[in-house]
Amino acid sequence: MSTTSSTSTPLLQVKALVKRFGGLTATDHATLDVMPGEIHALIGPNGAGKTTLIHQLSGTLAPDTGDIVFDGQSLIALPMHARVHRGLVRSYQITSIFKRLSVLDNLALAVQARSGSSLRFWARARAEAQRYAEAAEVAQRVGLGPLLGRTAGGLSHGEQRQLEVGLALATQPRLLLLDEPMAGMGPDESERMVNLLLGLRGDMTLLLVEHDMDAVFRLADTISALVFGRVVASGTPAQIRQNADVRRAYLGDDMEHAA
């Protein structure tokens, strides 16, 4: 895994991505840079093309034109698993929750999926102990430390979303893509997720799509706003709050409330 990126070089460069569905242009020369170690939020009104953009980054959708450069290399020709191998991971794209298994077993399986199991017999027991230790560490990071033995299917909605982030973390991403991590959460669950994501800042790079503006403005180092498939602004939360195009797109509503 390369660690050559300097802080002034973007980890991810999204270059003029165009994706059309028939007559509809869902992403229209979408362009943005994600810097290493930052929390970058992608916002935009409903139907702006946020999910379509994330799908193109993860490799589930191929753009019509444009480029995606990760750590200096184009990913455009690479399938999803090869992007994951390079460290570009979308939460719950690799592993989904096994509801009848425990939190710890779920995470241990995700660690195993990353590390493979081509070891000789005599080394397997030690590897398994290491896997479970790492799984327990990940559980701690996502706030599920006290729930290691709990069956995943019995977790609350918010806890299951925490586990999904944990499953992605177990693959040791360099850049983690999160599509609406706060969706369907109550205030307490959202607060826990915000704190969880703040705890990851610096250790990895996060690109998240989120409608909860309070969460976005608390979390993000950089915000990019997508309107009709175009990135109309990219900047600090203060810059985005003041941006006329962004305010127009939201008709002032959510922006006014975002602290």
Ligand SMILES: Nc1ncnc2c1ncn2[C@@H]1O[C@H](COP(=O)(O)OP(=O)(O)OP(=O)(O)O)[C@@H](O)[C@H]1O
């Ligand atoms: N597979 C598809 N086929 C046809 N049109 C699609 C497809 N996927 C998305 N679209 C359209 O592309 C546009 C962008 O959709 P997308 O889901 O990316 O927006 P979004 O910003 O994520 O919206 P939301 O915030 O509501 O989730 C929408 O008009 C949507 O209807």
